[in-house]
Amino acid sequence: MSAVAELCAATRIYPMGGTEVRALDGIDLRFEAGSYTAIMGASGSGKSTMLNILGCLDRLTTGRYLLGGRDVSVLDDDDLSAERNRRLGFVFQAYNLIPHLTVLENIEVPMEYAGVAPSQARERSVALASRMGLQGRFDHRPTELSGGQQQRVAIARSLANDPMVLLADEPTGNLDSRTGKEILAVLEELNTQGRTLIVVTHDAHVAAHADRTVVMLDGRIQRVEERA
């Protein structure tokens, strides 16, 4: 298997007044294509920071991040936007749907930025929403949906441009355990279809399903547990 994403001696340092916060402090980590990684660790250990780096939302202070074999540190802001748009899909804890857009319109946002023709985008958004079990909710606004449904919309949206990597930061954090399990099942199914899945979670149940669990502590990798 080849690495889809790879961190080499990665650090992310926030200057804080006189001192500095080493949110990532020398991380070496490979993500194989089609793998399923759970990232765990105490609050403040740097999980979200790592996910933001992997998602090209943030840049390393030192070290290298290779996405699809390419060093993203040489990319400019527009290139990073394009990477996020085409190769990466995000699922957030707070769903982060755009409140004044309907379900379908939310799903179409990444396609708009990819320059997909509106009619084609509509076709695809309908297909994705249906696949997520959102029939009959196409023209609803986020506030008219349950948390689980909103997260399904968010997953559909993350799939809009058929990305190779799905990044989820505590995707079940705002959901009850049953709905959370459903959402995880959806994500895991997407993984079995070949997408690389990286999930930040506090939930040991997730870790049990993942190929491996990376446990973080103070910006470092404390240990990596491979599933047998």
Add this chain to the structure above:
Amino acid sequence: MTTRRLFSLAWKSLWLHRLRSLLTVLGIVFGVASVVAMLAIGEGASEEAQDQFRRLGTRNLLLASVKPPLSEEAGESASRVLRYGLLRKDLVGIRATIPGIRRAVARRDIPVQARFGEREIATVLMGTTAEYAEVANLRLLSGRFLMPSDDHAHKAVCVLGDAVARKLFRAVDPVGQEIRAGTDYFRVVGMLAERGEGTGGTAGLGGESDNAIFIPMGTMQERHGDNIRHVTSGSRSYENVQLHRITVEAASEDESSIAQVGGALRAFVESRHPKGDVRITVPQELIRQAKESKRIFTVVLACIAAISLLVGGIGIMNIMLATVVERTREIGVRRALGARRANIVSQFLAETVLLSVTGGLIGLAFGVLAPLAFTYLSGVRTVITPFSLGLAFSISALVGVVFGLYPAARAAGLDPVEALRRE
């Protein structure tokens, strides 16, 4: 994303906060409306003035006798005859010595009571010659104007101004009737079309005809001599004025030759009437002045407009900055989903431009309606020029771009991670 889609999204987002959007654009609405309305009123006033001056004849130069202020040094006051103004020999002198003129026509005015049947009105008897109709641009409604033969033979004929004809003769056709003016009788040979002197800048400048009765100069000379009797509160006084007006028609209409004739006339008048009892009016100069003052008015207006649109623009910018803060999360999400900075800029810029352009359109509507209503209610002329519409509209669009750029840049400059973390 297509421009159309961009603006339809922007519209959606503005429509979401209708009241706020409306309040935001009020500054632009009033700015644009006042620009269009004020330009229309200014343009109307200017055209009105220019028309009036034009009616005096653009190739004419007007000399008028003016009564000097009553002062002790006026020796004539002892004899109670005030002598001033243009003389017949001035007319001869002008014709003989001023180059570049085609003709000079004199007029003499005597206030009288005119009478037909039971009706009596106060009017002005104007003695002049046949050419006056041409130089003063009089239009005949019926009959004829004075002819040279009337003058030579001192005929007792007259031509009525529009107002006089209407007041003296209600239903009767005046032509052919006899009226009494002062102590004499005159046969009406023609009547003039309404000239519409108005009350504007040209009143008293010469060329007025509505409230006048024209008779041959020779006839007036014969009947009235040079002294004009004025009766004021019991005491009577006499004025000795030979001519009240001389209308000089220049041979050419172009500005430089008019200016030359004007210069020569001024020198002539200065040497012959050093006491300042003759005034020169040049309609073409007045037109130029009217244009000039309109230009100044327009510049002042443009400044006011710029200020009000600036204020409107700041209002829009203020709201857009608040909107950017309010939608920080959305911006973060869009960036995470692949929006480039340019996408964010165009999204917010589209909203600002749409706001200001909508405000501009509403403002245009008010700006067009207001002068129409003003004209309807007051009768004052207003002229809405396409220029003013274009100007106001493009300024409002420009305001949208200029004042939208900063908030849009702020939005695009947000760090995606920071933006996503924000509530």
